[in-house]
Amino acid sequence: MIMKRNRKKKIKAILPIFVLILMVISFIGGHFTAQNDTRKAQVKLESSTKASSSVIIGKAQQSIMVPTIYINGSGGDIRPSQHIIDGMFPNKATAPETGLTILVDISRNNKLTVSGKISSTDKNPIVQFATVKGTDDGELYSKALKVAMDYLVSTYHITKINMVGYSSGATGGLYYILDYGNESDAPKVQEFISLDGEYNKEKNLEAGETLQDVLTYGPILKTSMYQYIEDRYTKIDPNTKFYLMEGNWSLEKQTDEAIPWADTFSIYHLLVANKNNVNMYLYPTKLRHGLVPKDPLVANYIKNILYPTL
Template identity: 25%
Template structure:
């Protein structure tokens, strides 16, 4: 009789043991999956990712000289591209690796003659959001050439006070037309005001419509200071052939004059179109951003 009960007890015990083992195995599998998921988190980069915005009718090809200078100097080992279509949708070309050092993103706008400065800011914001979603970036640097400079200003206007957006750390502005250029064909809102002068703080005595819009960025720079390098060219007439120096120098007032430095290029390749391909400019940008 005792053997009969013992056998019955063993028969009941085996399924329980199997169930326990199964639960334990399931928990282990779940735990392993969680660990795998946790280790597959987005990489977090200590170095700010640097975005480069081209000028009017430009593309990433115009950004190559400074990018190649950075690679040659050994300050970066990661370069990708970001293409932005007319609707502002971003496509990343290439991948930022986990061991990336001072990654650079060469940005191309399909609509590279966009006269709506706010729209340029939206394009820039979309690139940053895409990078943030994929790589969890927390800080950015930005380089702007000519029309590309307004992408930086309007990124700040749209995001400078937003805690959830990556903070701008350093910016390089090359050949910026912040208070207009001196072409008669330009609409009044983009044209440099006649008789314009600037004071020691870079504040213009006369402002066009777009500069007045950009003035709203000044309190943001006061609250969140950014290191700024402003590169201007002088072919001998107080301008680079497209933009007068005082228009470029009016950036100082927009960024509240904090952590602001200026580099004036003269002589060979000091004209508007040649500045991004100037050896002196390339060296200065590399030193300012990464050394």
């Protein structure tokens, strides 16, 4: 009996301590649970905030203008691009606003001259670009285009752009993408249209080489111009769509008078390797290189790509 009484006393003495321990554990457990719930709530709140922001950003992006910059060739003026624009929109009332002309003088430290402006309501404004007569160097064009792009970004806050490059203007446009396209503030190039573009310094096919060989493997003879592109082509955004146009003026010589087909299509396989969507168009024409911007087929092809609803 005495042992039972002693055992009961011990249990009574231990019980309050045990209850106290349970209360502490319960409090601590409840505290951690509350913390976890708070953390979950914070995570949900952050996720919700990010989601709503992305929607807002998405809506804003849809309303931002996407200009098309027409890069003229070594003639040094905007006449070629104006011929293309006139061909696309003979009825001026249906045309996008031409708006802006940008001239960059490489002989005067890339002096910038701008005329006109872009309307805030125009979603697809036209920008015409040229540099001094005789410019046919891709790197010089690239630097001049950088000046023009910096102006467009700082003045109109553009984030996307299309390019139409004619002759050495196409060379300069591609060099610009290679040199500056990955900079954080550079507008993303959505569509790149090359009209009789030069990428392998006017080199014809070698003996035994076919155009299909060039399209599949690239040219046998690689000039420094081509090697510059080959060494850097992976810098091109794979999301940029490419359209390589070349006039079939002489079937026998495989040239448009100035640029051989083997030259203008020499970058085709590089773009394919880079996962770009690339199209080639060898169109029949009676017009030599200097007159191809006046060709109706050229105007219709470019219009269907850039302004399908106009």
